[in-house]
Amino acid sequence: MNQTQKIKLSVDAVVFGYSSEKGILILLIKRNSRTFRGSWALPGGLVRNEESLEEAAKRELNEETGVSINFLEQLYTFGTPDRDPRNRAVSVAYYALVSPDAFTLQADTDASAADWFSIEQLPELAFDHQEIVATALKRLRSKVLYQPVGFELLEEKFPFSDLENLYQTLLGYPIDRRNFRKKVLKFGFVEATTERQKHAGSGRPGFLFRFNRQRYHELVEQGIHFEL
Amino acid sequence: MNQTQKIKLSVDAVVFGYSSEKGILILLIKRNSRTFRGSWALPGGLVRNEESLEEAAKRELNEETGVSINFLEQLYTFGTPDRDPRNRAVSVAYYALVSPDAFTLQADTDASAADWFSIEQLPELAFDHQEIVATALKRLRSKVLYQPVGFELLEEKFPFSDLENLYQTLLGYPIDRRNFRKKVLKFGFVEATTERQKHAGSGRPGFLFRFNRQRYHELVEQGIHFEL
């Protein structure tokens, strides 16, 4: 009666980025394996017998895109019986936030290409990766309210307006510049540097800001409660 | 080079209950299978080839405890390579909130017993189930702040003090009765009935209250934002 279990276990990674021109980005690869060859998909693959799930996700991400990330957060596990046309496959999805400029993409092994796509104009994705991306976006949008996602998505130093725009983009509605600035600076983990922005366009160049991770962690220890 | 994958996939269910005497409860089974026989553990087992993960969790829960639950929420997937001494095993954990009095426990197949345990006095658990429980509790404690967990954990009708106590227990700190009542009733999805509590002890018997699920969903649609 008990048939032996035949389920493949894989991992997929949703890596988010942000650029002030293109908004929220996702890292995709072009598949080189038989199934869905030529389709864009999330980086990912089978879990090996001796590695943990998170290790598998990091490894696949690195193999297929050249990107090395230390902290992946588990998102959700997708296990609908027919999500993979070849066989029963369950996939544990992870996600991460990065600053795209910090990495050089390099497709490898299973991928013939790797690139950033704006979430506004995603291509068709293989398998149920569309759904995985949707789940990840939902999570990111709720996370933005109570965790400083700017830490990860922006560069080391950034003009304050980048942060403003990031939040407006993620939240999907306009925020008051003045109140936003007050609120953020009041917490104390975003600091002004003395450097100035090199004016990309016209207008008065602003100071560059920086996240103070240590201060942030201190505040978290103290049980601070944000809400932006 | 690519060894075939040998990973077992299972599901586990953390079912929470609440009783005004014993506080937060968890449903456990006494194992009847070879490994860890006689130990208490979370209900769960191997996923079958043709069923979804959630179906598997419901089925195992029902088989081992007699409890049928419609909505399980996915909690986290545990996949450390050595979490099962027999072989590589990955487990997708689900959790649910129920009112314990609504079910009759009945151990079956793989379980020689099923019972509720107060989280204050849990026995030693098999595998890494201790960790799974800890993760679930953490989730429950954060959920309580912005979702009405009382819906699930209390009986259909309940005295207001039960809700108070539930929140105090989950939050772990005292709350002001008067403010709590005002806040909760202001939302409008908790209504007073005309029935009175049958005084278990002494003191003035209070009215019984009830959740209005429809009203709750309406408010959620409107994008209401709680925070207790």
Added chain:
DNA sequence: CCAAAAGTGTTGGTAGTACACCCATGA
């Protein structure tokens, strides 16, 4: 001098918190 973005303060409303006394019941 014009356009574009950066930077800055004040006010009014409201929601949350702190807090103490009376009421109904059973023993």
Added chain:
DNA sequence: TCATGGGTGTACTACCAACACTTTTGG
């Protein structure tokens, strides 16, 4: 009548939202 838990109102505070003008730079 006493003990126990149920039920209610007020006042103060602090935070948030709304809102507009000045400054610096490039062209």
